[in-house]
Amino acid sequence: MDFDLSPAAHDACERMWAFMHEHVFPAEPVWSAWLAEHGEHAHPPVMAELKAEARRRGLWNLFLPARSGLSNLEYAAVAEISGWSPVIAPEAINCQAPDTGNMETLELFATPEQRERWLEPLLDGTIRSAFAMTEPDVASSDATNIATRIERDGDDYVVNGRKWWITGAADARCEVFIVMGKTDPDAAAHRQQSMVLVPRDTPGLHIARHLPIFGYQDQHGHSELVLDDVRVPVANLLGAEGDGFTISQARLGPGRIHHAMRALGMAERALALMVDRARTRVAFGAPLAEQGVVQELVARSRIEIEQVRLLVLKTAWLIDRHGAKGARTEIAAIKVAAPAVATAVIDRAIEIFGGAGVSDDFPLAYFYAWARVLRIVDGPDAVHRRTVAREEFRRAAAR
Template sequence: MDFELSPKAREYQAKLQEFMDGHVYPAERGYAEWRAANDPHALPPVVEELKAEARRRGLWNLFLPDVSGLTNLEYATLAELTGRSHELAPEAVNCAAPDTGNMEVLHMFGTREQKKRWLDPLLDGEIRSAFAMTEPEVASSDATNITTSIERDGGDYVVNGRKWFITGAADERCTIFIVMGKTDPDAPVHRQQSQILVPRDTPGVTVLRHLPVFGYQDQHGHSEIVFEDVRVPAANLIAGEGDGFMIAQARLGPGRIHHCMRALGMAERALELMCRRAADRVAFGKPLAAQGVVQEQIAESRMAIEQARLLTLKTAWLIDRHGAKGARTEIAAIKAVVPRTACQVIDRAIQVHGGAGVSGDTPLAAMYAWARAMRIFDGPDEVHIRTVARQELRPYLG
């Protein structure tokens, strides 16, 4: 098992590091100040400036192997770098969720017309998208619970249902939803669901509200949406009827690598901030860095990050060689391990910073909100732990 990067990947890494140091980090304060003074879901102008600069440097759509030529393992190291500035960097290089997953779906399963109308402008960074699966009335950690209906009516499908925490929907650039619902409630349990493209401006689509996370309103938002007798052409169906669960599973392997490596990038930055604070701050006559309890927090953080990163890189390596099915246990494991690791490290950094850690003067509070939410979105910890346990017990249960 070899995690050595190719010369091409090392070149991308160096270029991305230079972009982060010279453009992304310096833009963070202005980004936050602009959002504080304007509609929280409006787009700060600096984002488009960063996108243009990233594209000029060839740092664009790096997540998609058929475009970048990078393996999942090689892209993982780049995703970690972007996670250090989680609000700005992923979008600056057109590698932000949920667009990445939606682009992967359209790339794998979209028709020529679907790709031309939706995938191409997404790849160009002209629009944004959302994935509408989670529902307020059912435990959506079990996707078979979904109640939204997608019913055939002549040459159309009619969509009815309610979704919430739909990431990206508050952004005015979000023009297309991939909606998951049931086309046949009587089919076998994993053949009941389908996925369909619903343009935002379709009659019957109502964005009710934008939901905060720990009081934060992300620029892209997390929204509650009602679909009431929403009629779209049958050609908007992705793949075939009953393929929804399969499509959802196909997007999860690489997507979880992206999420987890970005979270580790956040943890690395939190550890860096913790060390700087410990070196600069004096308490009881000596720097915090000389206090044994703080040293332990720093050491525990470093060890946890290294362990979580190695497991994630192993998972990426397995996906590259055996596909998502060949890495099923590891994919579940990293989704439980990494968010918990990130939360622990960020929490320690907050503690070392004292009041500053929970304020807006450092990025730590916002980072913690995102990392803690990650223990729920894309499936809660308990679902992934259950998957690991089942795989481990299989040889013993017959």
């Protein structure tokens, strides 16, 4: 078993680290200052500069093997690096959620006309997008509960419903929503749903509010939408009627592994900050690094990160060879394990930082909030533990 990076992955990681140190980390205070002055959902101009530099360095659309030439396993190492600055770095290289999942979905299911109108601008980084599945009035962890209606009316579909936690909607560059709803409530449970492409400026689509996460408002936003007699052409259907549930599962598998990769990056940065703090702060007559309780926190963090990284890499390897279906158990497992480890490591870093750790002087408070949210997005932990358990029971019965 060879754990060395491939030459392609090694090269991409070297270029990514250089980009992070020379451009992304210096851009973080510039980004924050711009939003503080112009509003939480404004678009800092520094992002355009970062995107241009990323393209110049060949760090663009690396998540999509057909476009980048990198396998999922090779991309995993690059995605982890981007997680060190999870707000800025993924977008700078056009590998940010929810656009990555939407681009993968359009790559798989869009018509040539849909690809030209939406996929190509997304791949070019000139627009952004959102995925509208979750709803406030039903338990959306079970996607068959989705209640939004998509009804055929001549050459159009008419959409009515309410969505929330729709990431990206607060950004004015978000020009299209992939909306999931029911086209046939009388069909089999997994054939009731369909997806349609809804342009942002469609009459009847309203953004009701932007939801914070633990008090933080992200630049791209997580929003509640109201769809009131929203009318789109039948040509905006994604796939065929009844394909919505299948498309959602195809979309969420790779997205879950991307989240896990970036969560590891957040954990690594938290650990690096923890170690630096412990080396430079003195308490009770000695550096914190010499205190046994601090050494325990550092050691546990390193061990847990390494364990989860191996599982993430195995999952990426399986996806490369057998597709998302062939890694079903592992995708569910890392969706539970990676955010849990990131949350634990960040929490330990906060403990060592003390009051500074819960301030905005360091990234730990935001990291903690986002790592905890990752235990809910793309399906809560309980759903993924259920998936892992079911697979385990099936295996046991087969022996």
